[in-house]
Amino acid sequence: MGLFKMDLIRGTLVLSPPYYLMALCIPLLPIVVLIVLEYVHRREEQVAPAGCRPFGLMADSRLKDQYDKKYEKEGTCGTTPDGSPRAEVKGLFVYPVKSCAPSVQPRLTSIRAEPQITFRIPFDPPRDRIKEKGYSTERMKIFADEPEALNMSAEIPANILAKLKYTLGVSNTFTLFRVDNEKRRDLFRCAPRKDEIGYQPYPLHLLNLASVRDVASKLGPTGPRNLDALRFRSNIYITGPAAFAEDSWKRIRIGSGTYHVACRTARCGLPNVDPATGVKDANEPSTTLRAYRCIDHGAGTAGPARVACLGVQLVPAIETAALRVGDAVEVLETGEHWFIAGGVAREEQDRRYYALKEKPRKTAD
Numbered sequence: 479m480g481l482f483k484m485d486l487i488r489g490t491l492v493l494s495p496p497y498y499l500m501a502l503c504i505p506l507l508p509i510v511v512l513i514v515l516e517y518v519h520r521r522e523e524q525v526a527p528a529g530c531r532p533f534g535l536m537a538d539s540r541l542k543d544q545y546d547k548k549y550e551k552e553g554t555c556g557t558t559p560d561g562s563p564r565a566e567v568k569g570l571f572v573y574p575v576k577s578c579a580p581s582v583q584p585r586l587t588s589i590r591a592e593p594q595i596t597f598r599i600p601f602d603p604p605r606d607r608i609k610e611k612g613y614s615t616e617r618m619k620i621f622a623d624e625p626e627a628l629n630m631s632a633e634i635p636a637n638i639l640a641k642l643k644y645t646l647g648v649s650n651t652f653t654l655f656r657v658d659n660e661k662r663r664d665l666f667r668c669a670p671r672k673d674e675i676g677y678q679p680y681p682l683h684l685l686n687l688a689s690v691r692d693v694a695s696k697l698g699p700t701g702p703r704n705l706d707a708l709r710f711r712s713n714i715y716i717t718g719p720a721a722f723a724e725d726s727w728k729r730i731r732i733g734s735g736t737y738h739v740a741c742r743t744a745r746c747g748l749p750n751v752d753p754a755t756g757v758k759d760a761n762e763p764s765t766t767l768r769a770y771r772c773i774d775h776g777a778g779t780a781g782p783a784r785v786a787c788l789g790v791q792l793v794p795a796i797e798t799a800a801l802r803v804g805d806a807v808e809v810l811e812t813g814e815h816w817f818i819a820g821g822v823a824r825e826e827q828d829r830r831y832y833a834l835k836e837k838p839r840k841t842a843d
């Protein structure tokens with residue numbers, strides 16, 4: 479008996495019952511395999527490492543639909559009573575290791591390398607842990623500053639550190655440093671200073687999805703097919719305003735907190751690396767950004783030293799503020815901007831800062 483027989487009269491294909499079932503199941507097989515794989519994979523993802531608690535930041539899903547055409551234009555979140563586009567927080571992200579991928583688990587961070595090496599470090603080690611593990615503190619050189627930072631070597635097994643050092647081709651002393659919360663650098667750019675707002679603020683990075691989509695639309699053929707907004711490693715992704723509206727913001731409200739816009743974000747070459755794969759593209763989006771986003775007088779707008787800007791740095795006006803996905807973003811003040819380059823001595827930063835402050839600002843409200 480064959481697998482099926484032709485019904486010549488009705489011109490249809492008739493399958494005998496057991497084979498009928500089999501034939502029906504064969505095309506389903508890949509689907510079943512995929513479902514099983516998906517299930518197994520999901521189970522793997524859901525197992526949290528010991529001591530790890532998700533922080534509640536939606537790093538995994540909030541930008542899933544970022545390539546949707548609607549984000550290219552303003553007005554994704556409707557309009558405000560005065561008719562201007564409403565802005566809203568779309569996603570919140572943290573990046574526990576500088577220049578590396580975002581994490582949903584900032585309390586405990588996993589770092590992976592190829593061949594697979596995994597180690598875990600506390601995101602924000604409390605004082606007693608620092609003492610117990612015997613972290614050393616060392617002076618680090620960051621542009622013109624030399625803050626003391628925590629040397630986290632004690633958290634990483636020596637054999638793993640050695641493997642990482644070899645994989646990365648590092649010949650210098652190699653370790654992982656962390657900002658010491660008690661010895662933060664003074665940073666202010668154009669924002670109010672510690673003595674004006676009563677605490678040393680540290681910047682958050684805000685990026686408008688429409689601005690990323692605009693850059694994506696101008697990429698040359700060598701650029702990445704989909705420009706992932708996470709390449710720009712922003713903490714707060716918003717939607718609603720037109721592309722680059724954020725360039726002139728000076729003071730904004732997000733939810734119930736007020737934030738000073740310290741400066742535009744002068745971009746380095748790191749967005750050329752795909753955060754999902756770690757693979758570096760041929761100079762994109764850097765080339766495209768430099769072609770039309772060298773807009774900040776302080777960062778440099780002309781000549782070979784010009785620097786492209788995308789996104790803005792915020793400092794909270796009060797020391798503790800809560801941010802939530804879906805929070806409305808309201809522009810309180812727009813005005814002039816001037817990025818003050820790192821590496822400029824403190825006295826010169828002061829001079830430039832106060833010179834800038836004396837210039838009149840345009841207030842929106």
Ligand SMILES: *[C@@H]1O[C@H](CO)[C@@H](O)[C@H](O)[C@H]1NC(C)=O
Binds near residue numbers: 614616630631632652
């Ligand atoms: C960091 O600490 C380790 C010991 O925990 C030490 O061997 C190393 O020299 C320190 N400094 C650097 C830059 O690695």
